[in-house]
Amino acid sequence: MSSPDRPQQSTDLTVTAAAAAAAPHQPRTELAVSPTERFATRTAGMTASEIRALFAVASRPEVVSLAGGMPNLAALPLQSLSSEVADLVTQDGLMALQYGSAQGVPVLREQICDVMREEGIEGDPNDVVVTVGSQMALDLLTRIFIDPGDVVLAEGPSYVGALGSFAAYQARVVHVAMDEHGLVPERLTEALRSLAAQGITPKFLYTIPNFHNPAGVTLAVERRPRILDICRDFGVMVIEDNPYGLLGFTGEVYPALRSIDADVIYLGSFSKTFASGLRVGWALVPPLVRDRLVLAAESATLCPPSFTQMLVSRYLAHHDWRSQVKTFTENYRERRDAMLAALETHLPEGCSWNVPDGGFFVWLTVPEGVDTKAMLPRAVTARVAYASGTGFYADGFGSRQLRLSFCYPTPERITEGVRRLAAVLEAELDVVRTFGTSARTELTRGPQSPSPDTT
Amino acid sequence: MSSPDRPQQSTDLTVTAAAAAAAPHQPRTELAVSPTERFATRTAGMTASEIRALFAVASRPEVVSLAGGMPNLAALPLQSLSSEVADLVTQDGLMALQYGSAQGVPVLREQICDVMREEGIEGDPNDVVVTVGSQMALDLLTRIFIDPGDVVLAEGPSYVGALGSFAAYQARVVHVAMDEHGLVPERLTEALRSLAAQGITPKFLYTIPNFHNPAGVTLAVERRPRILDICRDFGVMVIEDNPYGLLGFTGEVYPALRSIDADVIYLGSFSKTFASGLRVGWALVPPLVRDRLVLAAESATLCPPSFTQMLVSRYLAHHDWRSQVKTFTENYRERRDAMLAALETHLPEGCSWNVPDGGFFVWLTVPEGVDTKAMLPRAVTARVAYASGTGFYADGFGSRQLRLSFCYPTPERITEGVRRLAAVLEAELDVVRTFGTSARTELTRGPQSPSPDTT
Numbered sequence: 001m002s003s004p005d006r007p008q009q010s011t012d013l014t015v016t017a018a019a020a021a022a023a024p025h026q027p028r029t030e031l032a033v034s035p036t037e038r039f040a041t042r043t044a045g046m047t048a049s050e051i052r053a054l055f056a057v058a059s060r061p062e063v064v065s066l067a068g069g070m071p072n073l074a075a076l077p078l079q080s081l082s083s084e085v086a087d088l089v090t091q092d093g094l095m096a097l098q099y100g101s102a103q104g105v106p107v108l109r110e111q112i113c114d115v116m117r118e119e120g121i122e123g124d125p126n127d128v129v130v131t132v133g134s135q136m137a138l139d140l141l142t143r144i145f146i147d148p149g150d151v152v153l154a155e156g157p158s159y160v161g162a163l164g165s166f167a168a169y170q171a172r173v174v175h176v177a178m179d180e181h182g183l184v185p186e187r188l189t190e191a192l193r194s195l196a197a198q199g200i201t202p203k204f205l206y207t208i209p210n211f212h213n214p215a216g217v218t219l220a221v222e223r224r225p226r227i228l229d230i231c232r233d234f235g236v237m238v239i240e241d242n243p244y245g246l247l248g249f250t251g252e253v254y255p256a257l258r259s260i261d262a263d264v265i266y267l268g269s270f271s272k273t274f275a276s277g278l279r280v281g282w283a284l285v286p287p288l289v290r291d292r293l294v295l296a297a298e299s300a301t302l303c304p305p306s307f308t309q310m311l312v313s314r315y316l317a318h319h320d321w322r323s324q325v326k327t328f329t330e331n332y333r334e335r336r337d338a339m340l341a342a343l344e345t346h347l348p349e350g351c352s353w354n355v356p357d358g359g360f361f362v363w364l365t366v367p368e369g370v371d372t373k374a375m376l377p378r379a380v381t382a383r384v385a386y387a388s389g390t391g392f393y394a395d396g397f398g399s400r401q402l403r404l405s406f407c408y409p410t411p412e413r414i415t416e417g418v419r420r421l422a423a424v425l426e427a428e429l430d431v432v433r434t435f436g437t438s439a440r441t442e443l444t445r446g447p448q449s450p451s452p453d454t455t
Numbered sequence: 456m457s458s459p460d461r462p463q464q465s466t467d468l469t470v471t472a473a474a475a476a477a478a479p480h481q482p483r484t485e486l487a488v489s490p491t492e493r494f495a496t497r498t499a500g501m502t503a504s505e506i507r508a509l510f511a512v513a514s515r516p517e518v519v520s521l522a523g524g525m526p527n528l529a530a531l532p533l534q535s536l537s538s539e540v541a542d543l544v545t546q547d548g549l550m551a552l553q554y555g556s557a558q559g560v561p562v563l564r565e566q567i568c569d570v571m572r573e574e575g576i577e578g579d580p581n582d583v584v585v586t587v588g589s590q591m592a593l594d595l596l597t598r599i600f601i602d603p604g605d606v607v608l609a610e611g612p613s614y615v616g617a618l619g620s621f622a623a624y625q626a627r628v629v630h631v632a633m634d635e636h637g638l639v640p641e642r643l644t645e646a647l648r649s650l651a652a653q654g655i656t657p658k659f660l661y662t663i664p665n666f667h668n669p670a671g672v673t674l675a676v677e678r679r680p681r682i683l684d685i686c687r688d689f690g691v692m693v694i695e696d697n698p699y700g701l702l703g704f705t706g707e708v709y710p711a712l713r714s715i716d717a718d719v720i721y722l723g724s725f726s727k728t729f730a731s732g733l734r735v736g737w738a739l740v741p742p743l744v745r746d747r748l749v750l751a752a753e754s755a756t757l758c759p760p761s762f763t764q765m766l767v768s769r770y771l772a773h774h775d776w777r778s779q780v781k782t783f784t785e786n787y788r789e790r791r792d793a794m795l796a797a798l799e800t801h802l803p804e805g806c807s808w809n810v811p812d813g814g815f816f817v818w819l820t821v822p823e824g825v826d827t828k829a830m831l832p833r834a835v836t837a838r839v840a841y842a843s844g845t846g847f848y849a850d851g852f853g854s855r856q857l858r859l860s861f862c863y864p865t866p867e868r869i870t871e872g873v874r875r876l877a878a879v880l881e882a883e884l885d886v887v888r889t890f891g892t893s894a895r896t897e898l899t900r901g902p903q904s905p906s907p908d909t910t
Contacts (some may be wrong), residue, residue, distance in 0.1 A: 035692040036718055036741050038658060040602045040624075046750045078548040086541035093533040097730035099525055132587050132734075132756040139755050143623070147495045164754045168598070169495075237490040263491055275552035277761035279587075286491050295501045299619045300594050300755065301587040305763050306732035389479055407558060 026125035042148070053121055056091070064417030066404040067385040069360055071211065071272050073266075075327045077319070084314050092310060100306040102298040104130025104282070105291075107278050108313040112282050115316070116268065120259030123266075123284045124132075130304050131295050134243060134269040134281030138206075139165040141239060141265065141283065142298040146171045149200040153196060155183055157392030157401065158190055159213050159241065161204055165393070173394035174202065180354055182219030183207060185226045192234040204237040204265075210254055211244040211359025214392050215404035218357060221254060228261045234296075243269040246325050248358035249333040258284060265289065270312055272360075273325050278308040332360065338411035339404060342418035353404075360407035366425060369432035372402040375424065384420035497603070504835045519872030521859045523813055523842040524577035524668065526727050527790075530782045532774070539769050547765060557753040558745075559585025559737070563768040567737050568770070569725065575714030576740045585759050586750050589698060589724040589736030593661075594620040595751040596694060596720065596738065600658045601626045606650060608660040610638055612818070612847030612856065614668050614696065617661055621849070628849035629657065635809055640661060640681045647689040657718075659692040665709055666699040666814025669847050669858035673812060676709060698724040698736075701780050703813035704788040713739060720744065724902055725767055727815075728780050733763040748828075762853040777808030787815065793866035794859060797873035803880055807861075815862035820855055823879060824887035827857040830879060839875035 024320050059065070087094055103109070109125040116123050131137040138161070146152070148170035149390040153164060156175025174195065177187045189206070195202060207227070209219035219227070229239050245268075248254070258266035271280040285293055297304075315321065339362055343353055350367030364386075366372060379385060389401025402444040404415055404421075429436075481491050514520070543551055558564070564580040586592040593616070601607070603625035609617060611630025621628050629650065632642045637696040644658070649658060662682070664674035674682070686693050695712040700723075703709070713721035740748055752759075770776065792819055798808055805822030819841075821827060828843040844856025859876075862870055886892075 034718075035659075035686075035690050036720070036744055038600065038656075038692070040598070040600055042602075042604075043599050043747050043751075044601075047749065048750060073549055074554055076548070076552065082541045082550065085544055086537045089533055089540055093531070093536065094528050095732070097531065097536075097732040099726075099731045125645060132760070135757045136755060138555065141518075143495065144498050144501075145493065145495055147497075149493075161754070161757060168751065168754045178616065184886035203488075206757065231490075235490050237493070263489075265491070271554075275762075276554045277550070277552040279756060279758070279760040286663075289491050292494060292501065293497050295503060295619075296498075299616070299623045300591060301614060301734060302590045303734070305587070305734040305760060307730075307763055307766075307855055308760055311762075406815035424681055 001033060017420050026310050038066075042168060042170050045170055046164075047167075061379060063383045063385050064409060064413050064420065066406070066409070066414070066417050066421070067387045068408060069405055070408050071276055071328070071360075072408050073161060073275060076275065077324075078317065081315070081376045084318060085311055085374065088307075088310055094275060096307045096310045100303045100309070102303045103294050104304055105306060105309040105313060108309050108316075109282075111313055111316045112268065115448065116256070116258075116266070116284065119176065119253055119256040119265065120241070121256050121284065123258075127284055127287060127290055127310060129281060129285065129290060129297060130309060131281050131348050132301060132304050133271060133276075133279045134241065134267040134283070135161050135165075136297075137267050137281055137283035137293075138162055139168075140293055140300060142166060142169045142171065144289075144292045144296050145203045145237075148169065151200050153188070153191060153202045153205040153236070154394075155207060155212065155215065155332065157214050157389065157398055158210060158394075161393070162241070163394050166206075171203070171246065175393060175395060175397070175421065176205075178212070178215055178217055181228060182209060182212070182217050182223060185223055188227060192230065194309045198231065201234065204239050204242065206229055206239045207257070208241045208350065209257060210242055211247060211356055212361070213244070214361050215363045216354045216356035216359060216361045217363075218254065222240070223336055224255065224257055225260055228264070230258060231259070237263070237265065239265045241265065241267045243267075244359035245359075246273055247329050247332060249329060249336065250357055251354055252357075252396070260343045262286070273328070274312060274315060274321065278312060279324050280304070280308055280312045299339070303445065326349045329358070332358075332407055335406040335409070335411055335414055336362075339406040339418060346419050346422035348422065348429055360405050362404045362406065364402050364404055366402065367432070368400065369437045370425065370428045371399050371437065373399060375428055378427070379421060379424045380426045382420050384424070386419045396446055492589035494827050497623060497625050500625055500777070502622075503621075506652045517567070518835060518838045518863060519868050519875065520839050520840045521861070521864070521869070522842045523863060524594070525863045526731055526783070526815075527786055527863050530731060530779070530786060531730065534781075535774065536770070538771060540766055542855055543762075543765055543769055549763045550707040551765045553761060553765070555758045557758045558749050559583065559759055560761060560764040560768060561645050563764050564737075565701055566768055566771045567723065571711070571713075571721070571739065574697070574708055574711040576711050576721065576739070578713075582739055582742060584740065584745060584752060585764060586736050586738060586752060587756060587759050588726060588731075588734045589696065589722040589738070590616050590620075591752075591755065592736055592738035593617055593694070593696065593723050594623075595748055595755060596744075597624045597626065599747045599751050601690075601745075606655050606657040607693070608646060608657045609849075610662060610667065610670065612669050612844065613661065613849075614663060615846050617696070618847070618849050620873075621661075623712050626658075630848060630850060630852070631660075633667070633670055633672055635672055637664060637667065637672050637678060638682060640685060641677055643682060643685050647685065647691065651689065656689065658753075659694050660686055660693045661696065662697045662712070663699075664712060665697055665701060665879060666811055667816070668814065669816050669842065670818045671809045671811035671814060672818075673709065675780065679710065679712055680715055683712060683719070688717070692718070692720065694720045694722065696722045697726050698722075698863055701728055702784050702787060702815075704784060705812055717741070717762065728783070729767060729770060729776065731756035734883045735759070735763055735767045766797065784813070787813075789864060790861040790864070790866055790869055793869045794873060794877065797870045801874050803884055806880070814883060815860050817859045819859055821857065821886060823855065823894050824881045824890065826854050828854060830883055833882070834876060834879045837879045839872045839876050839879065841876065877902070
């Protein structure tokens with residue numbers, strides 16, 4: 001009948017015996033590079049983000065961190081969530097603790113379509129792919145669309161996590177400028193014309209239309225169809241990243257780009273409307289993209305956690321999530337107001353910033369001569385942290401900019417943080433008036449001038 | 456003091472106005488390829504796994520699925536877990552629901568070192584990177600080590616999820632044969648010599664030493680240092696994937712390769728020892744690899760879910776997890792025994808299989824002439840599903856092999872499934888005796904022979 005212990009067939013080795021015989025065994029005892037250091041070429045573009053390096057220092061309790069983008073979850077109903085998750089385990093535990101579909105839990109994909117309907121999107125649950133945060137969707141889309149050297153367009157500045165994924169897949173990022181109404185259509189056309197003249201069609205435009213991270217601005221409604229028309233004319237796909245869309249302070253919800261054009265790839269997230277620690281995001285994509293995206297997702301994680309998806313699903317079904325978002329938004333608005341008032345009161349002449357109508361961020365431009373990256377260690381010493389602007393550009397721009405987050409600290413802490421930042425800026429400006437720049441760490445590198453650190 | 460609505464500086468566009476003026480706007484109204492179909496070259500290697508296509512049909516209740524690798528979680532103490540997760544939310548909710556470190560929750564990384572100590576590994580929590588299942592660790596390691604065309608070694612057959620990641624990053628897989636004692640050192644040396652003769656040093660050997668998926672075999676203890684010596688001699692890194700190591704039926708726990716050589720990259724998972732739906736796995740890596748791996752992980756998901764990590768941490772701290780693993784293992788052993796008995800009783804002459812001492816899988820070789828991939832639709836029609844062998848090879852081998860999983864169904868269902876499989880095999884062998892092959896789907900493609908489907 002059988003021979004259980006018989007060795008398996010093993011004719012699968014692709015090298016031939018003849019080739020093997022021809023090559024004498026030559027052990028390598030001295031390798032130039034250790035076997036664990038033979039990294040792929042793409043790792044050259046993978047560098048620690050400035051923000052990441054900052055988290056460690058900025059997390060000291062005495063530092064007011066205006067750097068991170070952590071949502072403020074204090075308003076979550078923990079007692080009620082505790083019962084919900086307990087029920088999830090007793091009622092559906094064997095499913096919640098088991099592998100699921102690579103595309104995501106079906107009922108959650110239907111609920112996600114309900115959420116997207118808030119912004120005018122009519123999506124099909126079959127075209128939704130649930131991911132481990134929308135970061136994973138963005139990373140996988142980059143994986144399936146970007147060959148090394150391909151060009152992507154992104155606002156300048158842009159989301160640091162997007163720039164990280166683009167760098168990891170060796171994309172070339174061309175930034176397109178924004179103004180207070182978001183991405184400037186004329187600048188987009190210029191960029192596309194210039195690239196076309198070089199024979200280049202970017203793979204996609206990556207854009208954050210609402211309450212931009214880090215710029216805080218929102219794409220004007222009348223610009224939305226224009227942006228889409230331009231991209232269509234030039235044959236460029238659009239990826240719309242919208243984690244903050246429901247976090248507006250005026251009650252207005254802007255129409256998603258995806259609600260105007262069904263070819264737009266839309267990224268959404270529960271990280272800001274519910275809980276970031278569950279890491280549940282999604283992409284809504286055309287069917288052909290979906291099939292590749294699901295394959296890529298399977299390769300990346302097999303499937304997203306069933307447990308967290310089913311918890312989000314229960315939360316959406318059993319809780320007034322819209323009211324919870326409203327509560328979150330009121331908290332953020334109060335913090336935004338505190339930050340704007342403090343900026344107005346304390347910041348020195350020559351600073352400018354935008355007034356965000358939602359989201360988490362104010363984007364600040366400091367007076368000429370001040371280098372926000374060089375200033376950061378001195379700010380942290382003065383017990384306030386921010387994210388310097390260069391991290392939000394792929395091309396080194398942003399040294400006069402910085403991002404301030406008003407999402408997490410209390411209004412009192414925000415006010416104190418801005419007061420400390422203002423004092424640091426005043427000190428920098430004193431140096432600038434004397435030496436023409438505050439980038440002391442730069443100057444000390446060269447021997448041609450006296451070290452400002454000694455003054 | 457400030458001008459809040461002043462447009463931002465926007466000198467960041469890398470294209471020049473002159474270049475833009477030189478390129479007239481030429482809308483593309485007829486594109487050869489839609490913008491949403493301009494996929495990266497690497498997607499050519501991304502194809503739906505045979506197993507994945509199977510899951511849909513095999514999930515019908517009337518089908519006995521011996522195809523999937525889902526752990527049997529029925530023995531989990533759901534009531535107790537329900538209280539545990541409820542406490543997690545009330546006591547640590549604001550942390551569990553918040554973003555965490557890209558490397559993973561620190562206390563869990565310490566506990567993971569305790570788990571690895573069971574297999575003789577002395578790891579440093581600072582060198583542990585928590586991932587969304589060990590699949591993610593494998594995928595990210597491939598990302599940071601593999602350039603297109605790089606060679607990796609893997610057992611033949613090998614884990615389908617590994618082959619998927621290798622294909623996604625355009626690695627070339629060279630399979631190395633196993634026998635009933637696992638990977639054959641002589642065949643490894645042959646492969647490496649042959650590659651060295653072509654000037655090729657593989658980036659790594661990917662190996663599953665314990666209760667192999669899909670082959671069911673375990674690497675003999677005396678072979679372990681030999682395999683490591685060979686790899687060291689040829690300058691080849693080793694990635695040890697060990698999801699089943701604690702699921703042995705004899706009580707013996709084998710020493711991990713990582714316990715012998717600290718340069719080995721070790722992958723572990725809670726998917727089989729606790730719950731797959733939480734997607735908590737990890738990699739233990741040398742420090743230099745760790746820094747790149749964390750950067751890649753940050754780009755992939757920002758951070759793994761805090762919630763599921765903290766639930767695993769509480770489970771390890773408050774439950775007798777070793778006793779739970781023992782209970783799981785007893786269930787699997789009972790199922791393994793049922794499968795072996797049924798194979799012995801029902802399978803036709805000419806079949807052979809191994810006797811696994813742990814894990815989830817039996818690897819079956821069928822008589823010559825039978826094509827397991829071609830047979831699969833007929834097996835599903837007969838209400839039994841398996842995973843055909845070709846899915847576990849990168850090179851088309853495996854058409855006479857198939858994988859049977861005994862992890863999930865009850866012993867009675869396993870017996871019934873094998874009985875059905877035996878009947879299908881008998882019918883195939885009838886066809887083989889008449890036509891010389893059972894690969895009817897192949898034959899019907901050509902007009903040169905009468906269609907066996909009409910016989």
